[in-house]
Amino acid sequence: MTRPTRLAAVPLHASENNDDLYEYARTHVGSIGLVEITGIPGTILRSDHSAPCSGMVELTLQTSGRCYVRQNGREASLVPGDFAVVDTRLPYQLTFDTRFTCLVVAVPPPLLPVKPCALKSMTALRVPGHDGIGQLAAQFLKNIAQQAAEQDLRNNHELASAVVSIVIAALTHQLDECTGETPDGHRASLLPRVKAYAEARLDDPHLSPADIARAHHISLRYLQKLFEAEGSTVSDWIRRHRLEHCRVDLVDPKNDATSIAIIAARWGFLDSSYFSRIFKSTYGSTPREFRMAR
Structure with a gap:
């Protein structure tokens, strides 16, 4: 086997020596x-003493050949279809033992809805590309790369957000698989935390399902599935609990001097007409009638 050549670690894994490694079809989708x-066999090494790198979180999707990804004490062996991520702000190593091609997706860390500790657990984690969400993610990334090569997607930030979401969903699923936690077990432990988070922020009129999903490092679709299992949606749950808090406040004598509009706003309802309509739809009377019948 040809002895791997050591290559310099530079942004997006491009080598300064085009005989060793060369890049092509550089494109952008949003940020x-x-x-x-x-390239040919070689090693890309970033140590503590390396020159400053791109500061990106980079996903390497192997399309031919084999790649060994090492970071944070883990090693992932990638064959065509597999992918893994590295945080280029930290030491890492990529080794290619044959001629290879790969697709690298570079994401600015602020775009990732994960905390540093969660990101660290996802680096050098092999996501198989032969089935399941890993296969969907890999095919999605290939399609995006093809589209980006054919049209200008530099201002398509919605598509960039979709790329981030499917990558994080695949990594989260694989992390659960590796830790031995079943989907049902994950759901059982996560749902109470999600509800507690939402309950503590019911007074925020701008609270949204997307905010909740981002805070828990899961996709919006997965969040919706958590609530679908209970026959509800995230928005319905938030609205129902806000209404219940308003109902309790309306019958509390301590709030007799507080207007209905202020009570509604206290729990995230800024539109008084809307609040009155859904309150009547839920409890059978308007907030004023409900308070007077106390």
Whole structure:
């Protein structure tokens, strides 16, 4: 086997020596960079003493050949279809033992809805691309790269957000698989935390399902599935609990001097007409009638 050549670690894994490694079809989707790379056997090494790198979180999707990804004490062996992420702000190593091609997706860390500790647990984690969400994610990324090569997507930030969401969903699912936690077990432990988080923020009129999903490092679709299992939606749950708090406040003598509009706003209802309509739909009377019948 050809002895791997050590290559310099530079942004998006491009080498200064085009005989060793060269890049092609560099494109962007919103703030996310995409570059397809081909090369001969070699190693890309970033140590503590390396020159400053791109500061990106980079996903490497193997399309041919084999790649060994090492970071944070883990090693992932990638074959075509598999992918893994590295945080280029920290030491890492990529080794290619054959000629290869890969697609690198570079994401600015602020775009990732994960905390540093969660990101660290996801680096150098192999996501198989032969089935399940890993296969969906890999195919999605390939399609995006093809589209970006054919049209200008530099201002398409919604598509960039979709890329981030499906990557995080695949990594989260694989992390659950590796830790031995079943989907049902994950749901059982996560749902109470989600509800507690939402309950503590019911007074925020701008609270949204997307905010809740981002705070718990899960996709919006997965969040919706958590509530679908209980026959509800995230928005319905928030609205129902806000209404219940308003109902309790309306019958509390301590609030006799507080207007209905202020009570409604206290629990995130800024539109008095809307609040009155859904209150009547839920409890059979308007807030004023409910308070007077106390």
